[in-house]
Amino acid sequence: MEKCWLKSVLERGECPNIDPDTEAHLLNDPKARMREKCVECPKLMVDLVSCEAPHQVAMELLPRVMGEDQGEIQHLKERLNQGRRRIKALSEVTSLIRDSTNLDEIIYTLLTYLTAGDGFGYNRAWVLLAEEDTLKGYWAIGPRDHREAIEIWRCIEEEGCSIRGLLQRKDTFLRDKEKFRPILERLLFSLDPREPLMRFLEARRATLVDRDTCPELASLLDLLSVKTLLVLPLWSGEALLGCILVDNVVTCDPFHPVEVRALETFAVQAALAIDRARLYRQLEEKIRELERSSWEKECRHESITKLEKMSAVGTITSKMAHEIRNPVTAIGGLANYLLKTGKSDERVLRTIVEESKRLEELVRDLISFADTICPSKTLLDLRMVVKKAVQEAEEALEKGNHTFRLFLDGEPIMLQVDPRHIRTIVWHLLKNAIDAMPGGGEIKVSLKMEGDKALLEVEDRGNGIPSQMIDKVTRPFFSTKGGTGMGLPICVSAAKEYGGGLKFSSSPQGTVVRVWLPLRDKGEGKVEKGQGNRYRSWKEGEGIFPGVEGR
Structure with missing residues (x-):
């Protein structure tokens, strides 16, 4: 299809830029048409860019259309070259703002393109952004006066800076914001539709403002020291993001209608980039x-937990002091009795030994409780901790005819733990199991993976716990065997330190106590899960891990 700008004659209405009533002569005069209309038509630029060799096509076209008018040809060459550079620069700028989510970087890029010679080449550009119900000056770029303009343009010419080079000079951008700050702070407008500036923004198109067309904006023109101002609205859907103000305060060059239309297209891309950056900033906030x-919330939770622990310390300390006072008083009284009488009474000595053991047990429980208050966690294989705890309990507890059997998962179970907590739990659960089987018997201890938890079980073959006491056995100082009543409460406290807990399953044939500890990776170390059904066992007299597979 033949391009309209290649035709010698055009039909009426074929060119939207020609008024058939007042400019009919241009329909039959390709030279005048090219000079007055085609060179300013965006369609010509698009057609040339879409050619395989646009510059060559343009150079071949001009002499044929313009004949011997070399001055006009040279002028058009310059205009076409400028358009070519502008399109190239616009492509770079569009790519930069499309890939950026930094609001300041996007605005700097936009303002640079508006004021650079390879871009639109205006003297100054101002950005105002909408914030709540106000339009506020945000940034500006350009010279303040003629003297500064000459200096800036001289430096750019000497350095041969392209748009990409200018975009790398962000220190200039920051200085311009500070330089224009007094004016930016005075650029405040209400978003009320009755505001004069809003009338132009609501139109959603680029508008030239001067004293004749808009006398109510004379104060804005005075503030910027210009006679004419181009207002460019920035809309994203139904949201007004702000506007760009452009002026030629130094050169006083007029705004060409073709460039104004191009600016409207440019404003659409600018608004999308600014909107994306503002949404990204809001998301970050x-x-x-x-x-x-x-x-x-975490700090409050830690504070509450700390207060609860301190409260528990106060309660336990008070009750412990009372519990300790009883055996100490008994020992002191019996010792005084022996001292006064000078006799060696076996019954009295046995009572002193029993009260001493009770006192020792109370002190041990108090230390265990203190350990749960101030844990010191280390990444350990939970199997090794449990194994050592069973060994220690075997050596320290008076087992009688009791046999321990230990079953451990075949794979490492790594967890951030305080080994004192695990030893305390194992100690008290084994002691309770021994107390539940006064005639002796087998006590099973197992550690395995169950889903995302490590599960420690201690099973005895005693008479079980009466159902009416199940809910009481974890209360501090509750005991049916004359103990301190602190063992199970300490176990519960230690398990809760890891987000775990303790449960009972009891019947007349025996009791199983289950302690579970969640295996969570909180940056404290990777949790390695075992297979969950491979065990090694040992029993009294065989030692630890004799190499027997299966259960």
């Missing part, structure tokens, strides 16, 4: 707010 809220 929300994330920081959530992180701050989460941190504050």
Whole structure:
């Protein structure tokens, strides 16, 4: 299909830029048409860019159309070259703002393109952004006066800076914001539809403003020291993001209608980039707010936990002091009795030994409780901790005819733990199992993986726990065997330190106590899960891990 700008004669209405009533002569005069209309038509630029060799096509076209008018040809060559450079620069700028989510970087890129020689080449550009119900000056770029303009343009010419080179000079951009700050702070407009500036923004198109067309904006023109101003609205859907103000305060060059139309297209891309950057900034602020809220919540939780622990310390200490006072008083009284009488009474000595053991047990429980208050965690294989705890209990407890059998998962179970907690749990559960079987018997201890938890079980073959006492046995100082009543409460406290817990399953044939500890990777170390059904066992007299597979 023949391009309209190649035709010698055009039909009426074929060119939207020609008024058939007042400019009919241009329909039959390709030379005048090219000079007055085609060179300014965006369609010509698009057609040339879409050619395989646009510059060559343009150079071949001009002499044929313009004949011997070399001055006009040279002028058009310059215009076409400028358009070519502008399209190339626009492609670079579009790519940069498309890939960026930094609001300041995007605005700097936009303003640079508006004021650079390879871009639109205006003297100055101002950005105002909407914030709540106000339009505020945000940034500006360009010279303040003629003297500064000459200096800036001289430096750019000497350095031969392209748009890409100018975009790398962000120090200039920051200086311009500070330089224009007094004016930016005075660029405040209400978003009320009755505001004069809003009338132009609501039109959603680029508009030239001067004293004749808009006397109500004379104060804005005075503030910027210009006679004419181009207002470029920035809309994203139904949301007004702000506007760009462009002026030629130094050169006083007029704004060409073709460039104004091109600016409207440019404003659409600018608004999309600014909107994306503002949404990204809002998202970052929300994330920081959530992180701050989460941190504050965690701090409050830690404070509450610490207060609860301190409260528990006070309660336990008070009760422990009372419990310790009883055996100490008994020992002191019996010792005084022996001292006064000078006799060696076996019954009295046995009572002193029993009360001493009770006192020793109370002190041990108090130390165990203190360990749960101030844990010291290390990444350990939970199997090795349990194994050592069973060994220690075997050596320290008076087992009688009791036999321990230990079953451990075949794969490492790595967890951040305080080994004192695990030893305390094993100690008290084995002691309770021994007390539940006064005639002796087998006590099973197993550690395995169950889903995302490590499960420690201690099973005895005693008479079980009466159902009415199940809920009481974990209360501090509750005991049916004359003990301190602190063993199971300490186990519960230690398990809760890891987000775990303790449960009972009891019947007249025996009791199983299950302690579970969640295996969570909180940056403290990777959790390695075992297979969950491979065990090694040992029993009294065989030693630890004799190499027997299966259960």
